[in-house]
Amino acid sequence: MATFKGPAFRLNNGIEMPGFGLGVFRSEPEKTVAAVQSALAHGYRLIDTAAAYMNEQQVGEGIRASGVPREDIFVTTKVWMTDYGYDRTLHAFDRSLRKLGLDYLDLYLTHWPVPSAFDETVASYKAAMKLLAEGRVRAIGVCNFSSSHLRNLIEQTGHIPAVNQIEVHPFFIQSDLREADEALGIITQAWSPIGGIKRDGEKAKASGKVLDPLSHPSVVQLATKYTRSPAQIILRWQIQIGTCPIPKSVRPERIAENIDIFDFSLAADEVRAISALDTGERGGPDPELVSPQTFPLTTHD
Template sequence: MSKVPTVTLNDGTEMPQLGFGVWQVPDGEAPAVVMAALESGYRKIDTASAYYNEMGTGKGIAASGIPRDQIFVTTKVWNADHGYDSTLRAFDESLEKLGLDYVDLYLIHWPVPVKDQYVETYKALERIHAGGQARSIGVSNFLREHLDRLAEAANVVPAVNQIELHPRHQRAEERALHAERGIITEAWSPLGSGRGLLDSPAIAQIARKHGRSCAQAVLRWHLQLGHVVIPKSADPERIAENIDIFDFALDEDDMAAFAALEEAKPWGKPK
C-alpha cells in the first residue's frame, strides 16, 4: 500500500499528493524507471505526449503488476494538437501508446494563446471526461486570463492547473486564485530542475536540522503548502529518497526561511 496522502479534486476524485514525473526519461528507459517508482510506493505517474515516452511508461505500469485502479495516470495534449477534433485524435493516440482504457487526469499542456484554440481544445477534454475515458480534466501553465476565459466558456471547472512552482518561484497569487476556484495547484519542476536551487545554503541548513537531503526538505515544503508535486529522477536511490518525506515536518522558522527564497523568476518559457 502507498503511504502518500491524497487530495480531493473538485469532481470528487482522489489524487496522490506526491507523484512521479517522467519528463526527459527516454522511452526505452521508462519501463524500468516507472517500475522503480511504483516499487518505491508512488501511485501517481505523470507523462505527456510531448515527452515521447508514453509507450514506455505504459509498459512500466503494466509490468508492475499493480492493479490499474491503484495507479493515477496523467498525460497531456501537446500544442500542435490543439483544436477539437485533433485533440480527440491525440487523446486516442495517447491511450493506445499507454496501453490503457482510460487516464485519471488529462491536461492541456500549454494554453498557446497565439493559436487561440485552447477553449475548443478544452471542449474536447470535456467530451472525453463525459465519456469516462478521463476521470478528471485540467490544464497546465494557464494564467489568470486563460482560466477566466475557460470560466466563461466551459462547463467543467479544471480540476488541476500544473504550473512551474518551486521556492524561487512561489506564485502566491496563482495559488490563491486556484484555491478560490477549487482548482488544485500541481507543481512541475518542484526541485528547480537542476538550476542550483538544491545548493541553497538556507535549504541546506533546514535539511541538516532535520537530518534530510535538500530535495526532501523542498518536497516537504511543497506538501505543507498543499501543493501536489511530481519530482523526477532516473536514479533508484533518489526515487526512493524523494518519497521518504512523511515522517518529519518543517516548523514555522523553516517555512519562513523558504518564503524568503522567492525571486519570482520563472525558468519555463510560455507557449
Template sequence: MTPTPTHLTLANGVQMPLLGFGVYRSSPEETVQAVSTALADGYRLIDTAAAYGNEAQVGEALRRSGVARDEVFVTTKLWISDYGHDEALHGFDRSMRKLGLDKLDLYLLHQPMPTEWERTVAAWKAAGQLLESGRTRAIGVSNFSTELLGDLIDRTGIVPHVNQVEVHPFFTQPELQATHRRVGIATQTWSPIGGVMRYFSDDPETAQSPLSHPVVTALAEKHGRTPAQIVLRWHLEHGFSAIPKSVRAERIAENFDVFGFSLSAEEVAAIDALDTGVRSGPNPADINTSKYKLTIAD
C-alpha cells in the first residue's frame, strides 16, 4: 500500500500537517490537558484563535509538552474587532504574547466581514506585512467565498495560502474547492466530522450527523473503523487539512488513528454524494462587529 501523506505543501513551500487538533469551544480549563494529550498522541498541528479565549493555554501546553517548537505547526486567527491595518498588527502581537511564541506558522483572518470590507482588506494587507517580515510562515483566511477571495486578491495581490472553511460530508462546497485548486489555496476544514450541526442546532440531541448516516456506518463496519475515522479519512483522501476537536482522551487518540487505511475512489464518491448543499454554521456574510460584539482583551 502506498504510504499515506501526512503533510501538504502550501503555495510558498511550507509543509502543513494534513491532520491537526482544534480547540474551538474548549474552555481554558480543558485546553491545556487536551492539547497536551494531542501532542503526546502525535498531532503536530494545533489550531486556536483569539476569539476562542484559550491561546495562553495552548502556549502553556506547547511548553509543557517537551516537543520541539519547530515540530509543531501553530495556527491562530485575528478576530473581527481587530480588523484594520494597525489594529491587525496589534492583534497579532497580542496573540503572540498570549501564546508565548516568537514566530507563528499560520495566521488567519477569522471571518470575511463583507459589510466591513475595507477593514478586512486592511487587515489582510497587514497579514501580508507579517509574512514578509518573517513573523509568520504562512497566512490565510477563514470562511471566505469564491467571490470574496477574488476581490481580496485583486485588491491586494496577496493570495491566501489557506482558506479554513466548513466542510463535512453533508456540506462539501465543491465549487469553493475548485476555486482553491485553481488559485493554489489549501483547503482546511473546521468541524470536519460535522460537530457544527450540534453546535448551532436548536436541539443538539436530534441534530443530524454524518457519523450516523448508513453510508458512513457501513464503511466503518467494512474497514473495522469508527464512523469518525471514516469521515476524517475522507478528508485526507481529498487532500484537505482537517482539524477535529475533542477534550476526551480516547476520542483524541481515535481521531489521529487514520493513517493506517485508505478509502477507494468509489467509497470517497459515495460520501461525496451525501452533500446537501446546506451550511450548518453561521453564514459568513452575516458576521460583522454590529452583530458580534466580542472584543479581545489585552
C-alpha cells in the first residue's frame, strides 16, 4: 500500500492535513467507490466530498474497502446552503456522518457564503464550532469566502477558519485572496485546480468562452521540457504557490498521474510564467451572488 509522500499543512489548531487530495465533485456514485479505492492505493490520504455531491455513501464504502486505517485518512465534507442555520447544520452533519459510515470527520466546511442571508451562514458556522468543541470533527473551515466574508465571519464568531477552499487555477489565481488567507493563518485549498471549470463549467459553455489551461502553450512547453503531462505541470505549480490542490478524477490512470508530482520542481520563473496566465475571470459562480435560490438543491434522501 502506497504511503503519502507529498507535503502536509499544519492547520491553525495544530491538526496536520495532507497537502494534496482527491476531489469527488460530481463523480458518479457508481464510479466513486473505485475512485476512492484507487486514490488511497496510490498514496492519496485526503478525500474531499460534500453533501451536495450526492456520493458521501460511496466515499465511505471506498474508504472501508481500501484497507487503509481510518486514522490515516483525512476526510472532508461540506454542509449545503439549504441546511444552513444552527440546528439544521447539526442535523446535516449527523446525516453526512451516517452516509459516510464514520464516527468523526477530519474537516467540515461551509460550502458557500450566502451574502443575502449571512446570519444563516454564521449560524451554520457556529454549529460547526460546537461540533469541533465536542471532538466530532477535528477542524472546520469554509469554501468560496472572499476576504470580506472572512472578516465578517471572524468578527461575528471569534473563530478563524482552518481552511478556505476556493477556485484556483492558472486562469484564475486569486493571489489577493490567497494572501489574505495566509495573513490570517488559513490554508487555501484549490478546487478545479487544473482549470476544468473553465473548459467544462456551465458558465464557460453558456458564454462560449471555453478555455483550457492544459492546452496553453506555456504549460505544454513545460510539459515537454519535464517529460510530464500538462496536468502534472499545473498541479506542481499549485504545490509551489502554496495551495492544497484536490483534483477530481474517476480514471485510475489519471488518479495515479495526478499525484506523481513530488519528484520534480518548476523553476521560480516558470512558476511566475504560469501565474501570469491569470485572466481575472472565475469559471465558477460569483460568491456574492450565490444563494439557495440560485442552486435549488436538496441534500436529503
